Amino acid sequence: MKRRNNDSGRLERLLADGWKAGGGARPDDLWQAGVMARVRAAAATPEPAWSNGAGRLALRISIAAAAAAAILVAWTLAGGLIPYEELAMKALDEPLSMIIGSPFV
Amino acid sequence: MTDERTAQSDEEIIGRVLGGETDAFGRLVERYREHVFRIVGRRVPRDDAGEVAQDVFVRAFTSLGRFEGRSPFEHWLSKIAVRAALDYWRERYRSREAPMSSLSEDHREWLEKSLADDSASSFEAAESRRLARDLMMSALEGLSPADRAVVELVHLEERPIAEAAQILGLTAVNVKVRAHRARKRLRDAIERMRDAAGA
CATH class of the missing domain: 1.10.10.10 (Winged helix-like DNA-binding domain superfamily/Winged helix DNA-binding domain)
Structure with missing residues (x-):
């Protein structure tokens, strides 16, 4: 058993050494040209709005606002401020006032 | 290489790239391509290493504006390289590609010889390392x-x-x-x- 454990430890080290040596792939001029072609293509593509500073800020604010709205709705319903039935009827009868009216009527 | 580094620091090159000189990024690619290949070459199959290494530099280029310079560029690039390899395996894991083939006769022989008391192997050193790497990749x-x-x-x-x-x-x-x-x-x-x- 001890012998097997020692062998396993040695084998693990040999395999790790083989792994560390890598697969032998090397960069060459063709590879470098390929990278630069992709980099130039990326430079020519306009940056998506969400990836720049202002875009990221707007995205974060939107997510926070959506989360706050969801919490408010859950709190309103759970607290019994508006019964489900009344809410449903209001939505069916007067969808416009439902949207623009106060939620606490 | 040291002369080149003193001639123009990474930060100077990054400044030029961010200023619109896209081709200046090529200097950083030349400087760090061996380093990135070392990281990626260990982690992904040899045939895919070149493409993943390219992905690393493209990601670095598109994220260059977020490089804050708090750690050396090389460290920042290493992190991108490790994560690119992680994404490579995540993609394969999702698509459930067939695992590596089972042990070949050469792999079996290497295992036997490596564990034998007389460690004199009939394999050339490079071949031995290749077989060891295959086996480790298979275990991983x-x-x-x-x-x-x-x-x-x-x-x-x-x-x-x-x-x-x-x-x-x-x-x-x-x-x-x-x-x-x-x-x-x-x-x-x-x-x-x-x-x-x-x-």
Whole structure:
């Protein structure tokens, strides 16, 4: 058993050494040209709005606002401020006032 | 290379690239391509290493505006390289591509000879390393991509837990737990290979 454990430890080290040596792939001029072609293509593509500073800020604010709205709705319903039935009827009868009216009527 | 570095620092080149000189990025690619190949070449199959290494530089280019210079560019690039390899395995894991073929006769023979008392192998050193690497890659295939990345960083490259956690964006405790669990799985996989080879 001890012998097997020692062998396993040695084998693990040999395999790790083989792994560390890598697969032998090397960069060459063709590879470098390929990278630069992709980099130039990326430079020519306009940056998506969400990836720049202002875009990221707007995205974060939107997510926070959506989360706050969801919490408010859950709190309103759970607290019994508006019964489900009344809410449903209001939505069916007067969808416009439902949207623009106060939620606490 | 040292002369070139003193001639123009990474920060100066980055400044030029951010100023619109896209081709200046080529200097950074030349400077660090061997480094990136070393990281990626260990982690992904040889045939895919070139493409993943290209992905690393393209990601670095598109994220260059977020490089804050708090650590050297080389460290920042290393983190991108490790994460690109992690994404490579995540993609493969999702698409459930066929695992590596079972042990070949050469792999079995290598296992037997490596464990024999007379370690004089009939394999050339380079061939021996290649077979050892194949076997380790095969053993690593049993791990989830994240566990695999942890084992590679902590056990195979012997990096500190804190550094591995920082690279992978995990907590140190999470890395520690994963490292322990994943290493056991790796050892079990190696044992199974041994048994399969009758070594």
